[in-house]
Amino acid sequence: MENANSSGLARTKSEQLVELVVSALKSQSSGDSVGVADGDGGGGGGGSLTRKSSWRVMGASPSRGGGSGSRKTHIRKTSSGVALSRASSSMDFSFSFTGFTLPPDEVSDSRPFSDDDIPEDIEAGIHKPKFEAEPTLPIYLKFSDVAYKVVIKGMTKTEEKDILKGITGAVNPGEVLALMGPSGSGKTSLLNLIGGRLSHPTISGTISYNDQPYSKCLKSRIGFVTQDDVLSPHLTVKETLTYAARLKLPKTLTREQKEKRALDVIYELGLERCQDTMIGGSFIRGVSGGERKRVCVGNEIIINPSLLFLDEPTSGLDSTTALKMVQMLHDIAEAGKTVVTTIHQPSSRLFHKFDKLILLGKGNLLYFGKASEAMDYFQLIGCSPLIAMNPAEFLLDLANGNLNDVSVPSELEDKLLIGNAEIETRNGKPSPALVQEYLVESYETRVAEIEKKRLMVPTPLDEETKAKVTCPKREWGASWCEQYSILFWRGIKERKHDYFSWLRITQVLSTAVILGLLWWQSHANNIKGLQDQAGLLFFIAVFWGFFPVFTAIFTFPQERAMLTKERATDMYRLSAYFVARITSDLPLDLVLPVLFLFVVYFMAGLRLSTGPFFLTILTVFLCIVAAQGLGLAIGATLMDLKRATTLASVTVMTFMLAGGFFVKRVPIFISWIRYLSFNYHTYKLLLKVQYDHITPSINGIRIDSGLTEVLALVAMVFGYRLLAYLSLRRMKLQA
Numbered sequence: 001m002e003n004a005n006s007s008g009l010a011r012t013k014s015e016q017l018v019e020l021v022v023s024a025l026k027s028q029s030s031g032d033s034v035g036v037a038d039g040d041g042g043g044g045g046g047g048s049l050t051r052k053s054s055w056r057v058m059g060a061s062p063s064r065g066g067g068s069g070s071r072k073t074h075i076r077k078t079s080s081g082v083a084l085s086r087a088s089s090s091m092d093f094s095f096s097f098t099g100f101t102l103p104p105d106e107v108s109d110s111r112p113f114s115d116d117d118i119p120e121d122i123e124a125g126i127h128k129p130k131f132e133a134e135p136t137l138p139i140y141l142k143f144s145d146v147a148y149k150v151v152i153k154g155m156t157k158t159e160e161k162d163i164l165k166g167i168t169g170a171v172n173p174g175e176v177l178a179l180m181g182p183s184g185s186g187k188t189s190l191l192n193l194i195g196g197r198l199s200h201p202t203i204s205g206t207i208s209y210n211d212q213p214y215s216k217c218l219k220s221r222i223g224f225v226t227q228d229d230v231l232s233p234h235l236t237v238k239e240t241l242t243y244a245a246r247l248k249l250p251k252t253l254t255r256e257q258k259e260k261r262a263l264d265v266i267y268e269l270g271l272e273r274c275q276d277t278m279i280g281g282s283f284i285r286g287v288s289g290g291e292r293k294r295v296c297v298g299n300e301i302i303i304n305p306s307l308l309f310l311d312e313p314t315s316g317l318d319s320t321t322a323l324k325m326v327q328m329l330h331d332i333a334e335a336g337k338t339v340v341t342t343i344h345q346p347s348s349r350l351f352h353k354f355d356k357l358i359l360l361g362k363g364n365l366l367y368f369g370k371a372s373e374a375m376d377y378f379q380l381i382g383c384s385p386l387i388a389m390n391p392a393e394f395l396l397d398l399a400n401g402n403l404n405d406v407s408v409p410s411e412l413e414d415k416l417l418i419g420n421a422e423i424e425t426r427n428g429k430p431s432p433a434l435v436q437e438y439l440v441e442s443y444e445t446r447v448a449e450i451e452k453k454r455l456m457v458p459t460p461l462d463e464e465t466k467a468k469v470t471c472p473k474r475e476w477g478a479s480w481c482e483q484y485s486i487l488f489w490r491g492i493k494e495r496k497h498d499y500f501s502w503l504r505i506t507q508v509l510s511t512a513v514i515l516g517l518l519w520w521q522s523h524a525n526n527i528k529g530l531q532d533q534a535g536l537l538f539f540i541a542v543f544w545g546f547f548p549v550f551t552a553i554f555t556f557p558q559e560r561a562m563l564t565k566e567r568a569t570d571m572y573r574l575s576a577y578f579v580a581r582i583t584s585d586l587p588l589d590l591v592l593p594v595l596f597l598f599v600v601y602f603m604a605g606l607r608l609s610t611g612p613f614f615l616t617i618l619t620v621f622l623c624i625v626a627a628q629g630l631g632l633a634i635g636a637t638l639m640d641l642k643r644a645t646t647l648a649s650v651t652v653m654t655f656m657l658a659g660g661f662f663v664k665r666v667p668i669f670i671s672w673i674r675y676l677s678f679n680y681h682t683y684k685l686l687l688k689v690q691y692d693h694i695t696p697s698i699n700g701i702r703i704d705s706g707l708t709e710v711l712a713l714v715a716m717v718f719g720y721r722l723l724a725y726l727s728l729r730r731m732k733l734q735a
């Protein structure tokens with residue numbers, strides 16, 4: 001093993017410190033981080049951040065990038081202590097809110113990277129200049145007797161289901177609270193409730209933040225990492241975090257400071273090597289699962305939150321990566337944050353990283369207290385493992401009511417002796433329901449009251465600090481114009497892949513060539529030729545009415561999860577998002593029709609003059625933008641792709657039939673429908689552009705000034721979009 005002394009780069013700090021670290025390394029056989037307190041640093045109980053120096057001493061392997069077999073020693077000093085880790089075997093990233101540090105030079109290599117890779121700059125032992133992070137408000141979270149039920153409407157009857165039944169708990173700054181329990185026990189519901197994400201008339205109990213109720217301004221102090229990683233697949237790690245920083249961080253910071261904060265987070269989370277790699281998704285190879293999770297965490301910690309909630313941050317990760325993740329949460333808490341996380345089946349090493357634990361079973365509270373004391377508590381009530389067991393496995397077995405390899409409490413044994421078949425399972429153990437009942441009762445009689453009394457003790461903060469969790473109005477990180485500009489460019493980056501896909505270009509160009517060949521050098525100098533060309537113009541009006549509708553209906557249903565997540569943290573105004581979304585589509589949407597018309601116009605020999613050519617392009621643009629509006633409105637109103645595509649196909653077909661080409665004599669009671677059809681207005685405008693110098697009417701359609709058609713299309717452009725916007729607003733209220 002190499003140690004710090006072997007690195008020439010590490011000799012810039014005092015020999016004493018290096019010795020201290022080396023001895024710590026020797027004593028550390030597990031590979032976990034070792035923190036050596038320097039003064040009163042470590043705990044973070046008070047929660048406020050102090051300015052700290054931050055430097056790292058790295059025992060680098062001789063070659064940058066490191067041989068696969070080499071072990072690397074990481075030493076980090078902060079004023080709160082010296083942190084050391086051996087990255088090859090364990091932690092290759094750690095979090096320190098002891099002050100953001102300058103990131104290394106950008107690493108050009110963007111290959112997908114393994115979680116075990118060690119960032120080159122860390123190996124090189126570059127000294128990081130200190131960064132001043134604003135201290136965060138310490139938040140004491142308490143919740144008492146929290147209950148939540150839902151009404152489930154069945155085919156025949158409606159019944160109430162208790163999701164949470166009187167849950168009590170608390171977590172302080174500097175602590176990590178783990179919510180554990182079997183699947184469906186209510187962990188996510190509890191997390192959403194205490195994270196201010198769930199409001200429902202059936203919720204009862206009290207939840208307080210520094211003894212104050214939830215207020216909207218807490219949103220900017222809370223980070224919430226959801227179970228599903230909602231990220232844009234086409235953005236790189238760096239882009240994702242930079243956009244988040246620019247939108248979320250306060251207006252008082254400059255753009256450069258915000259971008260630097262994003263780089264600091266990348267550095268703190270050990271994401272340097274993949275910062276230029278796309279996030280990826282189902283169809284695009286991107287970063288690894290562990291990196292993805294870290295990006296999600298980065299997205300939330302970028303605002304330097306006081307309270308961090310995480311829903312299953314370790315799900316889908318291997319045990320080493322999961323341990324790194326939990327170690328990181330531990331580091332975040334140590335910097336004075338309050339961390340609450342749900343966890344499924346932690347390894348025993350991971351279990352011991354939690355300060356407090358809540359064990360849930362079918363919505364009941366089975367244990368709340370120090371994680372380290374959970375085993376003692378269950379031993380006290382007569383449930384001890386009979387074989388060596390991972391504590392988490394033991395607790396989950398209990399929460400499931402499974403007493404295999406666990407001693408049966410005497411109280412339950414007595415009940416079994418009475419010989420009631422309903423309470424006994426085949427292997428002679430008490431039934432899960434009976435075990436659950438016993439555990440709930442034991443907790444209620446032995447612990448619950450004491451814990452509730454403890455919660456009554458006021459938070460150790462002065463009134464002014466406590467009041468900081470309430471505020472009259474919310475603050476945006478950026479002005480409306482900045483939000484618009486950031487979201488506009490983000491939209492362009494996200495979707496440029498879709499728009500310029502070769503498939504789409506081939507589709508449009510091949511249609512154009514086929515049309516050009518079918519109408520090759522057609523002439524409008526006789527009635528038959530005129531009618532033929534009118535057919536082509538009608539097809540153009542239908543083609544460019546059809547495509548935009550069917551691409552636009554996907555817009556909001558596909559972005560719903562992202563929009564809900566980002567709006568939940570007040571990242572931007574809905575209006576800024578909406579305007580950015582619809583305008584960022586425009587330049588890209590207008591390129592393809594220009595290509596299309598260049599091919600068709602000249603191959604088909606339409607009116608060869610500059611004015612009509614550009615007016616044709618303008619007419620098609622107007623048609624596209626109006627049709628897009630319809631697609632956006634349908635998508636935003638229904639928010640369900642199946643229903644949206646069904647409605648869109650019926651509407652588009654109706655508009656096409658009412659477009660004035662197929663039926664000339666429409667019954668009066670239904671003839672109004674043509675005025676709703678953008679195909680009709682586009683067709684009329686195209687006829688005007690091509691033939692107003694030849695004839696006053698074609699196929700029974702009168703050619704007039706064209707003003708009505710332009711006004712109708714403009715009204716559709718704005719009207720449909722307004723409808724879409726209002727539907728999104730309504731969706732937000734429901735979310």
Ligand SMILES: Nc1ncnc2c1ncn2[C@@H]1O[C@H](COP(=O)(O)OP(=O)(O)OP(=O)(O)O)[C@@H](O)[C@H]1O
Nearest residue numbers: 150152161163181182183184185186187188189190
């Ligand atoms: N809105 C709801 N309507 C109906 N049932 C609900 C609702 N919300 C939660 N539930 C039910 O409540 C129970 C707890 O759900 P929750 O998601 O909180 O569990 P969990 O412990 O987080 O599960 P997992 O570990 O599988 O994610 C589940 O049985 C779930 O089906």
